[in-house]
Amino acid sequence: MVKKGILIVDFGSQYTQLIARKVRELQVFSEIIHPDDVKRLNLESYDGIILSGGPKSVYDKDSLDVDIDLNNPPIPILGICYGMQLIAKKLSGEVQRSRRREFGYAIFNIIKDDILFEGIPEKIKVWMSHSDNVVKIPSGFQKTGYSVNCKNASMKDRREKIFGLQFHPEVYHTDYGKDILKNFIFKVCKAKKNWNTSNIINRIIKNIRNDVKDDIVIGGLSGGVDSTVAALLVKNSIGKNLKCFLIDTGLLRYDEGKDVIKLYNQRLGLDVKYVDRSELFLKELQRVVDPERKRKIIGKLFIDVFESEAKKLKKARFLLQGTIYPDRIESRSVKGPSSVIKSHHNVGGLPEKMNLKLVEPLKDLFKDEVRKIGSKLGIPDEFLKRHPFPGPGLAIRIIGEITPEKIDILREVDRIYVEELKKNRIYDEIWQAFAVFLPIKSVGVMGDERTYENVIALRAVTSTDGMTADFYWFEKETMQKISNRIINEVKGVNRVVYDISSKPPSTIEWE
Numbered sequence: 148m149v150k151k152g153i154l155i156v157d158f159g160s161q162y163t164q165l166i167a168r169k170v171r172e173l174q175v176f177s178e179i180i181h182p183d184d185v186k187r188l189n190l191e192s193y194d195g196i197i198l199s200g201g202p203k204s205v206y207d208k209d210s211l212d213v214d215i216d217l218n219n220p221p222i223p224i225l226g227i228c229y230g231m232q233l234i235a236k237k238l239s240g241e242v243q244r245s246r247r248r249e250f251g252y253a254i255f256n257i258i259k260d261d262i263l264f265e266g267i268p269e270k271i272k273v274w275m276s277h278s279d280n281v282v283k284i285p286s287g288f289q290k291t292g293y294s295v296n297c298k299n300a301s302m303k304d305r306r307e308k309i310f311g312l313q314f315h316p317e318v319y320h321t322d323y324g325k326d327i328l329k330n331f332i333f334k335v336c337k338a339k340k341n342w343n344t345s346n347i348i349n350r351i352i353k354n355i356r357n358d359v360k361d362d363i364v365i366g367g368l369s370g371g372v373d374s375t376v377a378a379l380l381v382k383n384s385i386g387k388n389l390k391c392f393l394i395d396t397g398l399l400r401y402d403e404g405k406d407v408i409k410l411y412n413q414r415l416g417l418d419v420k421y422v423d424r425s426e427l428f429l430k431e432l433q434r435v436v437d438p439e440r441k442r443k444i445i446g447k448l449f450i451d452v453f454e455s456e457a458k459k460l461k462k463a464r465f466l467l468q469g470t471i472y473p474d475r476i477e478s479r480s481v482k483g484p485s486s487v488i489k490s491h492h493n494v495g496g497l498p499e500k501m502n503l504k505l506v507e508p509l510k511d512l513f514k515d516e517v518r519k520i521g522s523k524l525g526i527p528d529e530f531l532k533r534h535p536f537p538g539p540g541l542a543i544r545i546i547g548e549i550t551p552e553k554i555d556i557l558r559e560v561d562r563i564y565v566e567e568l569k570k571n572r573i574y575d576e577i578w579q580a581f582a583v584f585l586p587i588k589s590v591g592v593m594g595d596e597r598t599y600e601n602v603i604a605l606r607a608v609t610s611t612d613g614m615t616a617d618f619y620w621f622e623k624e625t626m627q628k629i630s631n632r633i634i635n636e637v638k639g640v641n642r643v644v645y646d647i648s649s650k651p652p653s654t655i656e657w658e
Contacts, residue, residue, distance in 0.1 A: 152176030152341060153332060154193040156185060158201030158211050158229050163615060164472065165199055165317040166227070168513055170330050174340040178511075180346060186214040191239045191586050195223040195336035198230025198317065204244070204279050205229065212237075217309065223335045224309045225263075228277055231302070231311030238285035243341035247273035249296050255314060257289040259301055263330050271322040273300075274620055275313035281313070307335065328623055344519045348380070348453055351508045353385035363460050364506055366391045366467030367449055368419060370399070370407035373469030373509060376521040378417055380508045382469055383524070389467070390460060391417055394452055396445065397425025398540030398554065401562040410530060424452055432542060432549045438658030441549075450503075457503060466503035470510045471517060471523045473601050534565075534579045535613065545657035547586035552639070553601075557584045558604050559637045567629045568607075576618050583646075591641030600641040616650040637646045 154172045157163045157179050168175035175194070190196065196215070203210045211328055215224070217237050226234040232242045255273040257264050273294070283298045289307075292301035302314045310331065313654055316324035332338045364381055368374045369390050381389045395404050404421060426450070431444050442623040450466070457463035514535070521531045537543055541561075545553050560582040568574040583604040590597040610616035621629075630643040646653075 148192065150194045150338065151192055152178065152338060153195050153336070154185075154188070154190070154195060155179045155197045155199060156182050156213055156230070158182060158199050159203070160169045160228065161318050162315055163199040164513075166199060166328075167472075168327055169317050169343050170197075170332065171513075171516070172325070173329055173332055174342050175338050176342045182211050188527070190215070190221045193222055194453075195207060195225070195332065195339035196220075198224065198226040198233060199357045200228030200230065202275065203229065205232045205242050210442070212560055213429050217516075222247065223331070225331050225335075226309075226311045227315060227317070228313060231313055232279055232281055234309060234311050235281040235283075235285055235302075238288075238289070240281055240285040241283035242279050243282045245278055245280045247294065248278045248497075249294070250277075251275065252320065253294040253296065253300075253314065255292055255294050255300055257301075259289055260480075261291040261301070261310075262263060262307055262325050262334050263301075263303070263312075264291070265330055265334065266629055267323045267326055272320075273316075273322065273324075274318045274320035275314050277313060277584045281311070287657065291350065298472075329431035344516075344523045345432055347516065348523060349513070350384075351380050352384045353392055355381055355506065357467055359385055359388070361462070361463040363388045363462045363466050364392060364465040365453055365457050365503070365589070368392070368407070368417075368451055369469070369536065369538055369540075369615045370403055371469065371538075372514075372521060372526075372531055372533060373471055373517055373535075374467075374597050375411075375415070375469075375526060375530070377467055377469040377508050377518050379415065379526065380520070381506060381522045382417060387418075388462075389417075390417040390456075390463070390624050391467075392422045392453075393419050394449065394454055395425050396428040396540055397423065397444075397540075398428065398447075398542045398549075400536070400541070407544065410527075414527065415525075417500065421605070422452065422456065424448070427452075429549070429551065435548050438543055440658070441542050442539055445542060449538075454503065464504060465506045467506045467508075470507045471502075472511055473508075473514055515611060529621075532575055534574075534577065534581070536581075537656060542657055544581060545584040546657060553558040553584050556637060557603075560584075560633050562639065563632050563636060564605060564629060567625070567632065571625050573619075574623070576609070577607050578613070578616060579655055580605075580607040580619070582606070585644075589642045592642065598641045601639050602642045602644065603640050604644050604646055604657070605629070605656070606646045608650070610650075610655075613655065614650075618645075618647045618649060 148166045152175045155166050155385050179269045198522050228472040253275045255271050280297050284302045286303050288302045289300050291303055294300045302311045316327040366378050385390055409418040409465055410423055435441055518531050541557050564582055587602050588599050589602050607618055607619035608616040633643050
């Protein structure tokens with residue numbers, strides 16, 4: 148039997164997606180599922196199981212459990228944090244509330260030979276995030292490591308089939324964390340490398356062909372990397388049965404529609420129709436202030452426009468969306484009980500009933516994986532390196548009510564900002580940079596005249612996948628140049644501020 152890879156059981160940890168990323172970085176397929184779904188699977192079709200952390204205590208009344216025979220596990224199991232505590236509880240160990248909680252760095256001491264720690268120093272710095280401890284390990288298990296505040300920081304059964312770690316090897320804060328996971332995946336589970344760009348593309352294309360068959364897929368392309376890569380994957384799957392539209396919502400960036408249509412039709416061979424619905428979108432968004440309402444309205448209008456266009460195509464049955472994995476994680480608990488952060492345009496705006504089925508070829512991929520696929524498909528580097536741009540466009544970068552005047556101002560600011568980043572050769576160092584139109588005005592002096600005009604906030608962050616991010620440190624001279632150009636060249640702006648918050652606790656976008 149050809150094994151699928153590593154199954155990750157999600158108990159609601161904020162780090163679950165990082166486990167999946169680390170496994171994939173080791174070129175092994177990983178799949179995240181809810182604990183309730185484990186009983187429906189043939190576990191022997193996987194190489195191994197990782198039980199994630201979670202916000203609950205294993206002794207809470209509503210704590211999550213998993214239906215796996217730990218006395219005779221069919222495949223190797225690694226429990227992380229809550230996962231380790233659950234293993235201990237289910238095998239008659241003991242878990243208690245800690246006298247001293249551990250959140251942050253700790254020194255982990257290895258005390259037993261353990262295949263997980265082969266090639267790793269006896270003392271390493273690890274990342275802890277727990278309020279409970281395993282105070283008594285199960286019968287048949289050995290303690291393999293400890294920290295100052297956690298006497299049983301790791302354990303294994305004598306068969307070396309089940310392992311537990313109280314710390315988080317999946318976060319970059321943990322020294323040798325990737326090596327620990329590597330030892331589990333290859334030395335314990337004996338997994339084979341099966342996850343690379345070519346395999347991903349072949350798998351996606353096969354799934355699309357099986358799902359769509361001879362039907363027509365319509366796609367509304369935004370000009371972003373995600374929707375473009377998704378469209379090329381569908382085109383490579385079903386050819387001319389993909390019908391694409393660029394919907395001009397009136398919320399695109401400066402010259403966005405013209406530039407993107409040229410790229411699609413002339414360089415990528417995508418037959419994309421330009422559909423101008425800017426008046427419709429702006430009319431429906433009048434006097435709308437709440438960001439969630441903006442997203443819902445835009446999402447619904449997208450679907451309405453798609454369905455209107457679909458009626459012209461007799462066999463249109465599917466709607467293409469460029470949803471990626473972080474979108475789904477942040478929008479709802481798709482495969483686990485993690486908290487909802489906000490709605491995303493690709494998922495939050497869909498009506499309960501619609502006449503088109505979804506095709507989401509990227510829904511289980513992270514941004515860096517999407518870019519690698521795009522490069523393999525021949526998308527130019529200058530396009531792949533474009534910063535993410537949200538589906539709702541400038542609507543969620545205008546705090547408060549949207550007006551044509553505000554859109555025009557923000558377009559000009561955005562154009563200058565991006566132009567300066569490229570001129571200073573720092574655009575590629577930044578994950579995402581954009582401007583936000585704030586709902587306040589400030590007093591200023593221009594020449595000898597007093598002004599009372601708008602305030603613009605600039606945002607620039609560094610990241611690898613959008614799940615976490617830190618603000619970008621600009622050189623003073625660069626920031627001065629950007630600010631001066633915006634204030635001098637954009638009528639209606641007299642103050643520029645810079646956002647120095649990280650994610651978490653903030654999100655990257657303001658709305």
